[in-house]
Amino acid sequence: MKLYTYWRSTTSYRIRIALNLKGLQYESVPVNLVKGEQSSSDYVSLNPGQGVPALVLDDGTVLTQSMAILDWLEETRPSPALLPEDPVERAHVRAASLVIATDIHPVNNLRVVAKLKAMGHSQDEAVAWMNEWMAKGFEAFGRMIGEDTSFCFGDTPGLADLCLVPQLYNAHRWGLDLAPFKRLTEIETRCLALSEFDAARPENQPDAA
Template sequence: MKLYTYWRSTTSYRLRIALNLKGIDYESAPVNLVAGAQREAGYAAVNPGLGVPALELEDGRVLTQSMAILDWLEEVQPEPALLPRDPVDRAHVRAAAFGIATDIHPVNNLRVIGRLKAMGHGPDETTAWMNHWMSEGFTAFQSLIRPDTPFCFGETPGLADLCLVPQLYNAHRWGTDLDPFARLTEIEARCLALPAFQAARPEAQPDAQPGATT
């Protein structure tokens, strides 16, 4: 399989973690979002949404949208499980995960920040924008997860952890005040100690750009 990815993309990051956890081999195909490679005709044919990730299966079919791909992965490779078996528990995990995937990430992604800058907002304003929505989202997320488990909802990382760690990467990058979120940073440290998370980290990717500021 081929994963169209970008080293700093949080949506790509969460998918890299899942593939690693489930032991699924893939070829990395970097798409430079900052350079606008996602808008080139060749890639637009792969993913009309002009974003990453996209996962090209061995038979040539392409899946897009990270959360949809994660659902597919859970169906075709159910172990190790990213979701609990109980339907109510599954809904709770999904609610927390989607709090990051649909509430925080969409208003903080590259295209939104680019649009804010095009409307005349400077770097300080766009950074404040991102930090505001991350703080709001983390507050909700922290109240939704379990308070008494090593990871968000259990003894092993699941869907919520896969969404949390990449978003915290952005939070560190942009200077979000994480003092109120000790529970989240403790989970992050446990996750990043695992090989599947380590291999998925942005700086470990083939297209990583040391010292990049954008």
């Protein structure tokens, strides 16, 4: 498989972790979002959404959108499981994951921040914008996950952890005060101690700059 990815993309980060946890081999194909490579005609023909990740399967099938790719991975490679078996518990895990994937990430996306700057906002204002949405999202996320579990919803990492760790990477990057989110950073530490998470870190990618 080929994973079209960008080292700092949090959505790509999610997929790298999942592929590692599932024990799947893949080739990383860097797409430099800062240089606009996602808008090249070749890449648009692959992924009309002009984003990353895109996962090209061995038979040439192209999958896009990180949450859809994660669903495909769970359905086709169910072990180790990223979701619990109970339907209600699965819904709870998905809901927490979507707080990050749909409430935080879209408004912190590179093109959204670029648009803010094009509208006249300063770098400091853009960073304040990102941090505000991350803080609100993390507060909600923290109330939705388990209280006494090693990871977000149990003793092994799952879908919510795959979404949390990359978003916390952005939070560290942009200087968000994480003191109010001690449980989240404790989970992050446990996750990053695992080789599958460590290998997926942005700084460990071939295109890291």
